Amino acid sequence: MCEANVYIRTGDDQEELFFEQVDIIEPFEEGLRLVDIFGKQKFINAKIKDMNLLNHRIILEKLQTVAVK
Amino acid sequence: MCEANVYIRTGDDQEELFFEQVDIIEPFEEGLRLVDIFGKQKFINAKIKDMNLLNHRIILEKLQTVAVK
Numbered sequence: 001m002c003e004a005n006v007y008i009r010t011g012d013d014q015e016e017l018f019f020e021q022v023d024i025i026e027p028f029e030e031g032l033r034l035v036d037i038f039g040k041q042k043f044i045n046a047k048i049k050d051m052n053l054l055n056h057r058i059i060l061e062k063l064q065t066v067a068v069k
Numbered sequence: 070m071c072e073a074n075v076y077i078r079t080g081d082d083q084e085e086l087f088f089e090q091v092d093i094i095e096p097f098e099e100g101l102r103l104v105d106i107f108g109k110q111k112f113i114n115a116k117i118k119d120m121n122l123l124n125h126r127i128i129l130e131k132l133q134t135v136a137v138k
Binding site: 002003004022023024025026027037048049050051052053054056 | 071072073091092093094095096106117118119120121122123125
């Protein structure tokens with residue numbers, strides 16, 4: 001099976017597991033919609049930062065909400 | 070093997086094969102850097118539109134250069 005595990009970059013060399021065995025990733029509004037192999041879906045306001053398919057790893061980066069100074 | 074074939078959306082229901090057996094996709098400048106399982110790389114000014122890992126399909130959408138009217 002060729003699903004991937006999706007991680008969120010939380011720091012320079014830190015990643016946090018967000019969703020396992022993901023099959024589908026597509027844009028949804030400002031962020032992404034992810035669907036795993038069981039059909040469960042998650043939404044996240046993030047963009048794809050890095051993908052390594054042979055290692056089954058996809059890294060996301062959260063989008064910041066714009067702070068008005 | 071879990072590499073994917075990368076297509077470019079050229080029309081509403083049309084896609085064109087761009088790069089086969091891709092392992093790595095990462096941001097590069099305004100677009101993407103893709104590396105296949107043999108280490109060959111390609112650059113494209115595009116973003117990821119859709120991914121279906123079980124079907125080994127990744128769809129890109131070309132980024133338009135901004136036209137000044």
